[in-house]
Amino acid sequence: MVKAILFHFILVILIIIGSIIFTPKTNEKAFGVDYVTSNKIFSETINTVDVIALGDSLVYSSLSPMLIYEQYGYTIYSASTPAQSIYESYEILKRVYKTQHPKYVFLEAESLFRKMNFEEDIQNRYGIKIPLILFHNRWKNLSRKDFSTRFTLSEKDYLKGFRYYDNVVPLVKHKKPHINLQPYALSYLKKIMKLTKEYHTKLVFMSLPSAKNWSQERNMTLSKYFRSQGYNFIDFNTLPLQINWNKDSRDGGDHLNYNGAKKTSLFFGKHLSLEYDLVDHRGDPRYNNYEQALSLYNLRIKQRKKT
Secondary structure, X not given: OHHHHHHHHHHHHHHHHHHHHHOOOEOOHHHOOOOXXXXXXXXXXXXXXXXXXXXXXXXXXXXXXXXXXXXXXXXXXXXXXXXXXXXXXXXXXXHHOOOOOOOEEEEEXXXXXXOOOHHHHHHHHHXXXXXXXXXXXXXXXXXHXXXXXXXXXXXXXXXXXXXXXXXXXXXXXXXXXXXXXXXXXXXXXXXXXXXXXXXXXXXXXXXOXXXXXXXXXXXXXXXXXXXXXXXXXXXXXHOOOOOOOOOOEOOOOOOEOHHHHHHHHHHHHHHHHHHOOOOOOOOOHHHHHHHHHHHHHHHHHHHHHHO
């Protein structure tokens, strides 16, 4: 009995020490951080981000925070990642609240349809909470810096989580997506609802343009559910965005390219200006980081247009 207790005690200590060593000490790609653009939100100046967008690749492909900042002065960050599960959205948001106090959180509803079995749930749960598991592949790249407990989150993203794609792939035929909301996803959604209420943040749900992932049936399912919960739901697929799926998609109708993202972002910015209580931060010295990012953003767009 004593030996068993001692064994488990030593095991826990080793896991803790290993997790400290293997956890990246900065938010740069070179240090083994996955999804660098979303992690760079933790380098933003404290309490300067008014809107957080969470969700999967539909978010970082559809919304350009810097384009909206240029037009309206609203500070938005897209903390989205590929195939982001609702559990990951919850974990990211918990971390965001340590440095930011956003007025609004917009959550892409696609993850509510994504199936997640018990094994994936356990992997998500403990993969995120035990860094030794999450970052075990870093063993080849460990350096002296990794044996410290000091973290340096200095790397910023001038696109604020957006990803620029200018390739064009015309619409292809897709199967109709299923319309069943997943129980695991809904259980974590309740936690997000509770968390945002605790921080007095308004939570809004959205469905961004996707010919592959959208259907009228999905719209009805989501509208009914969010209405029953007392939350607003914006379905961009039903709005007059003038999306041309033969020109505005990068992969045959699943995600938007930059041309499509520009249409969605400008519409979203206009919607924010009409329906939400946000402040124009352009010219405010405290938000100089966004001004600098805007210069880099416009330079990037100008250069890509020339190629």
